[in-house]
Amino acid sequence: MTREVSIATSWGVGLTLALGALIVAGSRNLAHFDAALVAYTFSILFATFGLTYRYAMWLQRPPTAVYWRRGWQVFFRSGWRLRNAGTWFRRLVSEFLANRFIFQRNRLRGITHLLIMWGCLIAVAITFPLVFGWLHFQPVAGDLSLYEAVIFGFPVFRFPHESAVAFFLFHGLVWASFLVIAGVMLAMRRRMREEGAAALQRFAEDFMPLILLFAVSLTGLMLTASYTWMKGYGYTFIAILHAITVIGTFLWLPFGKFFHIFQRPAQMGVGFYKDVGRAEAKACCRGCGHAFTSRMHVEDLMEVERKLGYRYEIPGTEAEHYQWICPSCRRASLAIAQGLLWRGRRGGVPLEADARAISMPVRVNRGMGEGPLGVEDAENFYP
Amino acid sequence: MARRNTRGSLNPNSESVLLMPVPDNLEFFIDPSRCIGCQACIQACSECDTHKGQSMIQLDWVDRAQSTQTVPVVCMHCESPTCAEVCPADAIKRTGDGVVQTARKPRCIACNNCVLACPFGVPKMNTGMNLMMKCDMCYDRASVGLKPMCASVCPSQALAFGTREEMARLRPSARPANTFQFGAQTIRTKVNIMIPRDSPTDIVDVTSSMYEPALGCELLDGLFAESLYEG
Ligand code: SF4
Ligand code: SF4
Numbered sequence A: 001m002t003r004e005v006s007i008a009t010s011w012g013v014g015l016t017l018a019l020g021a022l023i024v025a026g027s028r029n030l031a032h033f034d035a036a037l038v039a040y041t042f043s044i045l046f047a048t049f050g051l052t053y054r055y056a057m058w059l060q061r062p063p064t065a066v067y068w069r070r071g072w073q074v075f076f077r078s079g080w081r082l083r084n085a086g087t088w089f090r091r092l093v094s095e096f097l098a099n100r101f102i103f104q105r106n107r108l109r110g111i112t113h114l115l116i117m118w119g120c121l122i123a124v125a126i127t128f129p130l131v132f133g134w135l136h137f138q139p140v141a142g143d144l145s146l147y148e149a150v151i152f153g154f155p156v157f158r159f160p161h162e163s164a165v166a167f168f169l170f171h172g173l174v175w176a177s178f179l180v181i182a183g184v185m186l187a188m189r190r191r192m193r194e195e196g197a198a199a200l201q202r203f204a205e206d207f208m209p210l211i212l213l214f215a216v217s218l219t220g221l222m223l224t225a226s227y228t229w230m231k232g233y234g235y236t237f238i239a240i241l242h243a244i245t246v247i248g249t250f251l252w253l254p255f256g257k258f259f260h261i262f263q264r265p266a267q268m269g270v271g272f273y274k275d276v277g278r279a280e281a282k283a284c285c286r287g288c289g290h291a292f293t294s295r296m297h298v299e300d301l302m303e304v305e306r307k308l309g310y311r312y313e314i315p316g317t318e319a320e321h322y323q324w325i326c327p328s329c330r331r332a333s334l335a336i337a338q339g340l341l342w343r344g345r346r347g348g349v350p351l352e353a354d355a356r357a358i359s360m361p362v363r364v365n366r367g368m369g370e371g372p373l374g375v376e377d378a379e380n381f382y383p
Numbered sequence B: 001m002a003r004r005n006t007r008g009s010l011n012p013n014s015e016s017v018l019l020m021p022v023p024d025n026l027e028f029f030i031d032p033s034r035c036i037g038c039q040a041c042i043q044a045c046s047e048c049d050t051h052k053g054q055s056m057i058q059l060d061w062v063d064r065a066q067s068t069q070t071v072p073v074v075c076m077h078c079e080s081p082t083c084a085e086v087c088p089a090d091a092i093k094r095t096g097d098g099v100v101q102t103a104r105k106p107r108c109i110a111c112n113n114c115v116l117a118c119p120f121g122v123p124k125m126n127t128g129m130n131l132m133m134k135c136d137m138c139y140d141r142a143s144v145g146l147k148p149m150c151a152s153v154c155p156s157q158a159l160a161f162g163t164r165e166e167m168a169r170l171r172p173s174a175r176p177a178n179t180f181q182f183g184a185q186t187i188r189t190k191v192n193i194m195i196p197r198d199s200p201t202d203i204v205d206v207t208s209s210m211y212e213p214a215l216g217c218e219l220l221d222g223l224f225a226e227s228l229y230e231g
Helices: A003-026 A035-059 A062-075 A081-097 A100-105 A107-131 A164-170 A172-193 A195-200 A203-229 A235-252 A257-263 A266-279 A295-308 A327-341 A375-381 B040-045 B113-117 B149-153 B164-170
Strands: A135-140 A143-151 A154-160 A282-284 A291-294 B027-030 B058-061 B070-073 B124-126 B131-133 B159-162 B174-182 B185-196 B203-205
Touching: A003 A035, A035 A062, A035 A107, A035 A235, A035 A257, A062 A081, A062 A266, A062 A295, A081 A100, A081 A266, A100 A107, A107 A135, A107 A172, A107 A203, A154 A164, A164 A172, A172 A195, A172 A203, A203 A235, A203 A257, A266 A291, A266 A295, A282 A295, A291 A295, A291 A375, A295 B113, A327 B058, A327 B070, A327 B185, A327 B203, A375 B124, B040 B149, B149 B159, B159 B164, B164 B174, B185 B203
Parallel strands: B027 B185, B174 B203
Antiparallel strands: A135 A143, A143 A154, A282 A291, B027 B159, B058 B070, B124 B131, B174 B185
16 A cells, blocks of 8 residues: 555545544434434445545645645735635635636526535535434424424524424425526536537536436435325335435545535635735746746746656756746747757748847737636736 | 556546547647748637637747747647646546546636646636636547647648648658657657658757747748648
């Protein structure tokens, strides 16, 4: 077992055991644990191991490790903490809760993702505590029109069972399924109609998660329909079907597209890294002299590349390392290098090499779809 | 999932799963010194379905005040793609047929590593979308045997897509090469660059030309002597 694997395995085992212990404690030594849900619990425990293992492996890749370390460093950098905390909250709301960046890609995609995401969040928030025995409802002794919510064994609040609160609480999963089904429909529609998506999508990566979510929601709704309107017709069968779809989804969690749920928050760290980088020393291109990104980023990338086994060092030149050359100058160098190979054959002669600094290559057309895609693009390519 | 590549690093980015491979015999050939800077490729590229309205081609004047030289750059689809290996999110995948795809949308965390690390200066960062975008050789087209958008419109065929035999016939004085030198690093690519047929070297040494000035306009004089449609 390599070192990476043992570290990841220990994290996986550790967190799974911790969750197991929490389940035992939160359900008061399994007193409130519903034995019928044991298969769900085990699939969640498996998913916990799988996710932790993959996450830990992921964090050990050189680029991720560097970002992970730097992300925390810049977050806690003195003079930045308060500002970072504010930014953290702002981005939590706009990027994560409201999916702003997905809306920027396309409004319909934004809506699709928002529906699926909130549907799943609501469903998870309701079912996990119930399955683990962390939350249960009991009638209040003495007043049978009231229910009491018990969280981690402590009575927390009471509500009448004919109330709106009860209606929303007990039907929460139905609302969640409606959101998910609507989202899945929109996503499927896009995948079937859009040629761009059609070229790149793959069954396991892109369709499987949608099918799983749809199956979970549909069988869940069928359960509700069965006991509400059909006197429990086919209930056991539907319950087993539902369990299979849910457990299948959990088992799939660490492997496929769902992993992005856990990977994505890294975007926060990246945000802080860029904020700090922008305010601090710039890296100036050692070709044309223009600033193109932060010094910190160039230095970190050189470290990552070295660890990955790349050798972009250019000994004996003032550039020292190719990472100090801006992307525009790299493209220009490619053309010059190729052009020089044709010297004498295609009549090309290099211009007089005077003492003038190499000038910055410029975009042929900054409009017409070639313009910068955003502020960073502008910094990288259009100084 | 992760496998060790030849340089001993963890490389989770090589996937052999693919829908339809780009036909083996069709290849991309670029010849920057044929570029006349007409921007047709930019227009065509921005019509592609996977990045609507935005061009992924990078087209620059090398030294606008002094020279007419322009350089169109598409993704070279490196055999060992630096962009994918420095990606902390495993967002860039290389298909079994050697096409390095653009960032997977759910994964890319917009860190800009790939933009800064690509030795050819290819990827672009879309800050608002939190997404890196780059040329993926028009995978929707190339995988069904069509020319990528840019190659289908390039009037000087600085960007060309076809078979090796075709190229040999059309460009009798040139041959394709796909090895590049950047400092101590050698990079091999799926996309070819055209070098003189009798060139003593197979390697295009990019960093050795880093401080050379742009080429003068005389370069273009002899260019069209070599007819596009000869043979
Ligand atoms: S040319 Fe750049 S973007 Fe394309 S595969 Fe190579 S490193 Fe990646
Ligand atoms: S910008 Fe996106 S694709 Fe590029 S290295 Fe960062 S996460 Fe990967």
